[in-house]
Every structure is written in structure tokens, then in C-alpha cells.
Amino acid sequence: MIHLARRTLLAAALGLAVALPAQAQDAKPTASIVVASTTSTQDSGLFGYLLPIFTKKTGIEVKIVAQGTGQALDTGRRGDADVVFVHAKAAEEKFLSEGFSKERKPVMYNDFVLIGPKSDPAGVAGGKDIAAALTAIETKKEPFVSRGDKSGTHMAELKLWKTANVDLEKVRGDWYREIGQGMGAALNTASAMNAYVLADRATWLNFKNRGDLAIVVEGDKRLFNQYGVMVVNPEKFPTVKAKEAAAFVEWLTGPEGQKTIADYKIGGEQLFFPNANQPGA
Amino acid sequence: MDFAAIITAIADLLGGATPGFWPIVGLSLKVTLSAVTLAALIGLPLGALLGIARFPGRTAVVVLVNAMMGLPPVVAGLAIFLLLSRSGPLGPLGWLFSAKAMILAQTMLVLPIVVALTRQTIEDLWREYAEHLASLDLTGARAVPTLLWDARFSLVTALLAGFGRASAEVGAVLIVGGNIAGHTRTMTTAIALETSKGDLPLALGLGLILILLTLILNAVAFGAGRVGARHAR
Numbered sequence: 001m002i003h004l005a006r007r008t009l010l011a012a013a014l015g016l017a018v019a020l021p022a023q024a025q026d027a028k029p030t031a032s033i034v035v036a037s038t039t040s041t042q043d044s045g046l047f048g049y050l051l052p053i054f055t056k057k058t059g060i061e062v063k064i065v066a067q068g069t070g071q072a073l074d075t076g077r078r079g080d081a082d083v084v085f086v087h088a089k090a091a092e093e094k095f096l097s098e099g100f101s102k103e104r105k106p107v108m109y110n111d112f113v114l115i116g117p118k119s120d121p122a123g124v125a126g127g128k129d130i131a132a133a134l135t136a137i138e139t140k141k142e143p144f145v146s147r148g149d150k151s152g153t154h155m156a157e158l159k160l161w162k163t164a165n166v167d168l169e170k171v172r173g174d175w176y177r178e179i180g181q182g183m184g185a186a187l188n189t190a191s192a193m194n195a196y197v198l199a200d201r202a203t204w205l206n207f208k209n210r211g212d213l214a215i216v217v218e219g220d221k222r223l224f225n226q227y228g229v230m231v232v233n234p235e236k237f238p239t240v241k242a243k244e245a246a247a248f249v250e251w252l253t254g255p256e257g258q259k260t261i262a263d264y265k266i267g268g269e270q271l272f273f274p275n276a277n278q279p280g281a
Numbered sequence: 282m283d284f285a286a287i288i289t290a291i292a293d294l295l296g297g298a299t300p301g302f303w304p305i306v307g308l309s310l311k312v313t314l315s316a317v318t319l320a321a322l323i324g325l326p327l328g329a330l331l332g333i334a335r336f337p338g339r340t341a342v343v344v345l346v347n348a349m350m351g352l353p354p355v356v357a358g359l360a361i362f363l364l365l366s367r368s369g370p371l372g373p374l375g376w377l378f379s380a381k382a383m384i385l386a387q388t389m390l391v392l393p394i395v396v397a398l399t400r401q402t403i404e405d406l407w408r409e410y411a412e413h414l415a416s417l418d419l420t421g422a423r424a425v426p427t428l429l430w431d432a433r434f435s436l437v438t439a440l441l442a443g444f445g446r447a448s449a450e451v452g453a454v455l456i457v458g459g460n461i462a463g464h465t466r467t468m469t470t471a472i473a474l475e476t477s478k479g480d481l482p483l484a485l486g487l488g489l490i491l492i493l494l495t496l497i498l499n500a501v502a503f504g505a506g507r508v509g510a511r512h513a514r
Contacts, residue, residue: 034378034459043478048462065378065459079367080377184477191479209479239367239375 032061036081039182042066044202068151079237082245087152101230106281114217117194131164141175143195148178290486316387328399349393358453378459386453391443398439
């Protein structure tokens with residue numbers, strides 16, 4: 001009797017374990033690809049909007065692994081993704097020259113914004129000159145949160161410090177906090193310690209835990225943020241689903257994908273601006 | 282952040298207003314329970330053998346297994362990631378960014394706990410009953426099934442400790458699973474994601490539900506053990 005009860009319990013537990021996978025994988029499309037992309041495209045909600053439209057049209061399911069740009073490119077280098085969709089042109093061109101992809105296509109752009117406390121202790125709010133703003137933050141040693149994770153935003157930030165003629169290695173101190181995490185985590189940290197932080201506009205618009213933070217500098221041409229997409233070279237990794245990956249890139253950079261990107265808005269504000277046809281982007 | 286926001290988030294989750302929530306719960310349970318089951322199948326006999334066997338270097342093995350209970354999940358995740366990557370030795374399996382990879386990584390985390398706690402339990406029991414078992418002609422490995430059966434109620438605690446370890450960790454499943462929506466997103470990786478989006482009420486709501494699930498599972502195991510122990514007497 002007891003044995004029976006115990007066995008029933010065991011059987012129920014096993015049954016649960018067996019039944020669950022079937023439930024988790026219902027309505028499976030015909031094929032799927034892995035896309036290594038950035039935290040900004042995921043945290044901004046773009047993929048949640050765009051991918052169902054693509055899957056419905058083509059039957060190809062897209063699995064997004066959201067990482068920093070540096071890590072996403074490395075995922076491609078290991079052959080663990082079929083497509084990389086990132087935002088750091090110099091790093092993307094290096095990926096190309098190493099032969100890990102045959103072609104890079106521009107997809108869309110948005111811009112970076114400097115976020116800071118509303119009280120603005122560095123006195124930079126309302127300005128349009130990002131270099132001047134960074135110089136002021138460094139001079140006053142106001143707290144600044146850096147991604148520090150080789151992401152596209154981190155690389156852009158390092159380039160901007162250079163533009164501002166600030167040698168980080170020399171002035172680095174307690175005011176400069178490198179957290180080594182994603183965009184959302186950096187915003188959470190800045191929100192908690194009322195610090196300045198460079199963010200992509202899309203993640204900022206979708207970010208809910210703003211606290212006392214607001215945009216302090218925007219609209220500088222140097223804050224331009226270009227996204228590019230590449231199919232991982234199937235000659236390097238035969239496991240790459242070249243056909244499906246190419247179909248995704250085609251769609252994304254074609255009229256339909258470009259329109260879908262332009263249609264994605266939060267609170268009436270457009271987050272990304274398609275520019276696949278802009279030469280040299 | 283106010284309480285109302287957390288309550289609303291939890292109500293939306295449980296009421297089905299947040300799409301994709303129940304599959305996440307299902308996947309979390311599947312991965313964790315599979316890992317604990319695998320670890321039990323390997324770890325219980327292995328731990329029992331280690332408890333009764335005497336061989337040179339045994340102390341070192343025991344210390345090593347005990348130390349592995351503290352294996353950082355992120356390290357286990359990284360090791361499995363390198364193994365399963367297309368550029369790694371097990372790349373051809375194509376397991377990276379799948380539930381299988383997550384089960385493998387969590388099994389690696391749970392196994393040392395099951396082995397170490399089983400070893401301790403069985404060793405104590407063995408000391409007490411070795412002579413008695415020998416009189417029944419149960420010596421060495423042949424005593425293992427009997428010892429495991431006699432210790433079954435204590436060993437549930439070892440499995441629960443393993444379950445706690447697996448259901449709570451985020452480092453390993455995030456690296457080998459990739460937190461892919463609808464595929465490898467679990468309760469813990471979803472909490473990490475919502476935190477990074479700044480949606481703290483939703484993150485906290487998910488966290489409270491995870492704790493509740495763990496509580497229910499432990500209560501069921503405890504109750505079942507109690508009923509079983511009463512009838513076994």
C-alpha cells in the first residue's frame with residue numbers, strides 16, 4: 001500500500017518531467033537560426049516586435065542570444081551563431097577581415113545619449129557637445145558608470161573619451177566605475193548612485209527604473225550609433241544554416257524589414273531608423 | 282517601487298496576462314528536475330560506494346568532492362560552454378543554447394552535493410551496521426542497495442539540497458542556455474533580464490513565485506517522507 005503510494009508519486013514526478021518538454025516546444029516552425037545580438041536590441045523590445053513578423057512570413061524561427069557586441073562577435077567566431085547583428089563598425093570590419101563573414105550589411109541606426117542626474121552636478125545638461133560634457137565630468141570627478149564589457153556602447157564610450165582628449169588611464173579613479181555588465185545593469189547602477197552614463201537611446205526609452213536620471217546631452221553627430229548584420233561564413237563552419245541566415249539578412253535589409261524597424265515605437269517615439277540602402281553606413 | 286506594482290505583476294503572471302510565463306516555469310522545472318534526477322542516478326550509488334570503500338587517497342577524494350559542492354555555477358557554465366561550443370570537443374552534438382546544455386551544466390553542479398551528502402550518510406550508517414550486514418553476507422558493494430534503502434529518508438534531504446542549488450542558480454544556465462526567449466529562458470534568467478530592463482516589480486514578482494515553487498516542492502517532499510517513515514516503522 002505504502003509502496004504503491006510511493007511508486008505513484010515517483011511515477012507522477014517522472015511523468016511531469018517527461019510531459020514538460022512537449023509543452024515547452026509546441027508550434028515549432030520548420031527551421032530555426034541562432035542570432036548573436038546585443039543587449040540594446042533585446043532590452044529595447046525591438047526583437048519582440050520584429051521577429052514574430054519575420055517568422056510568420058518565412059517559417060524560420062530566430063533564437064536571439066543577447067550579448068555585448070564583443071561577446072556576440074566571439075560567439076560568431078566560435079561558430080555558435082548563424083548571424084551576428086551588432087553595433088561597432090570597426091570591430092565588425094575586423095570580423096570580416098578575419099574571414100568569419102563574407103559581407104556586412106548596414107541595417108539601421110539610432111543614437112547614444114548621455115544620461116545623468118537631474119540635479120546635474122557637472123553642469124552639462126542641455127548641451128550638444130558630448131566632448132565638452134565628458135571633459136566637465138572628468139574635471140569635476142563626478143561619478144560616471146562605464147559598461148566596461150567590450151560592448152558596442154563601451155567601445156563608443158572609449159572613442160568619445162578619446163575625442164574629448166581625456167586619457168582615461170591617467171585620470172581613472174573612484175569616480176569612474178567600470179561594471180562589466182549590460183546596458184540595463186549600467187542604467188540600474190547609475191540610477192542607484194546618481195551617476196552619469198552613456199546609453200543607447202532605445203534601451204533608455206524602454207528602461208523603467210529611471211529614478212532621478214534624465215537625458216543630459218543628445219544630438220551630437222558623434223553620438224551616432226550604426227547597426228550592422230553579417231552571416232557567419234559557412235565555409236568556416238559547415239553547421240551554419242546559410243540559407244535561412246541569408247533569408248533573415250535579406251528580409252531585415254529589404255523593404256519589409258526596414259519598414260518594420262521604422263514602425264517600432266515606444267510612446268510614439270521611433271527607436272531605430274532603417275538605413276540599409278545608405279552607402280558606407 | 283510600491284507594493285501594488287509587485288502585486289499587479291504577480292497577478293498578471295499567475296493569471297496568464299504576461300505571455301510566455303508558464304512555459305518559463307515549465308522549462309525551469311524540467312531543467313532542474315532532470316538535473317537532480319540524473320545527479321541522483323549517478324550520485325547516490327557513487328556516494329554510497331565512496332562511503333564504504335577504503336582505498337589509498339580516499340581522504341583526498343572525499344575532500345575534493347566536498348570542495349566541489351562550492352563549485353561556482355559560472356565556472357561550471359563556462360566549462361560546459363567550452364565543451365559544447367561548435368569549436369569545442371563536443372561541438373558536433375549541437376547542444377549549445379539548448380535545454381540539454383542547461384541540464385548538463387546543472388547536473389555538474391548538483392552531482393557533488395548528492396555524492397558528498399550520500400557519502401556522509403552512508404558512511405555513518407555503515408559504521409553502525411557493518412557487522413550486522415556482514416552476517417547477512419552483505420559486504421562491500423553488495424551492501425550498497427540495502428544501505429541506500431535504509432537511508433532513503435535522510436537522502437531526500439541530499440536531493441532537496443541539490444534541487445535548491447539548481448533552481449537558484451543563474452550563472453550556468455545563462456552561459457550555456459543563452460536566455461533565448463521561448464527556448465532557454467528560465468525563472469532565474471528571466472529575473473536577471475527583467476532586472477536589467479529596470480522592470481523591478483516584475484523581476485521581484487518572478488522571484489517571489491520562484492521561492493513559492495521551491496517552498497511547495499519542499500513541503501511535498503517533506504510530507505511524503507513523513508508519511509513514508511510512519512508506515513515503514
